[in-house]
Amino acid sequence: MSSAREATPADLDGCVDALAEAFADYPFTRHTIAADDHVRRLRACHELLIREVGLPHGRVHVIDGPDGIDAVAVWTPSTPAVEEALTRAAARLAELAGDRAAMATAAESVLAEYRPPTPLWFLAPVGVRPGRQGRGLGRAVLAPGLAAADAGRMPAFLETSDPVNVGIYRRMGFSVLTEIDLPHDGPRTWAMVRPAR
Template identity: 35%
Template sequence: MAGIADRERVVATMVAAFERDPVLRFLFPSDEDYPRHAAAFFGHLFDKRVGKGAIWTADGGLAAAIWEPPGEDEPVASASKESTAIAELPGDARERMRRYDDAVHAAFPSRPYWYLGVLGTHPAAAGRRLGRTVMAEGLRRAAADGLPAYLETSTPGNVDLYRGAGWEVVAEVNDPLPIWIMQQ
């Protein structure tokens, strides 16, 4: 389980892992600004969840899963009132976050669930199955609580990877970009 001391490494891993991700590039399309804006975004997610005991890492932070326990998921864009990092992002980026969050959250169930908000592996550690390792911890917690787990992906190739790990597509969102909602 990650602690505050893991923040820098986890954020760096996520920035590198999501550099070509459709959602992150939708949110932060500028190559010049991506590293700074993505670091603020992932730093916010880390800070919001680290105290909940719901972030797992492997191999010194080269892979991380940032989960949200049931009943606590909140759209990132609405969190700008509590996060200086998010509030300081450009207004157009915050508007894109709001559009994305609204679309995705409308597709999620109203019943309690564990939410895998972010799963990333640093490109230097790709292919070592570290993502499955850190994902498994949250899935164990969901199973222990008797609850389903949900995630979303905007990368078509990831749909098959997640299916191979036992996830199934339960909804699709096409605006603001193609997104698959998956459940296990």
């Protein structure tokens, strides 16, 4: 199995391809991004977040496969630069959410209440192409980010709306901080944290 490497701007399209496949039917994005032209909107959201936030202000790791990038992990630190980048992206993200913009805003507002105020590394998003899942690629693409969090003595934090992921992350040292049913009949979402080791 290939090991993870740090992504470059040249990897942007490959990262978006992999994440669009991985998140095609993900409960959170189905709830917060309009069904109309959903795949294009989803791709644009991932592209914006990687280009404007992940690559310049965080860490993006990838695993290459035979037909392109198979796995992607985007980590962002809790810094003013990341907050400013997210603020700049907010209007475009709301536009991409379409008729689900109010649901996206409500979900973000609820989830923000449970995010630890201490410095941390935030995992969002991570994905493995569906045809390549079950081969340890998710764990492998997360390893460099977790190692960086440990080296900086910072906790790692994530949110997932897939109950299967909860067990996977628990095996990687995360514990459930809270479990929330998102507003507007949104999916159940788990906030999880992993202390620095």
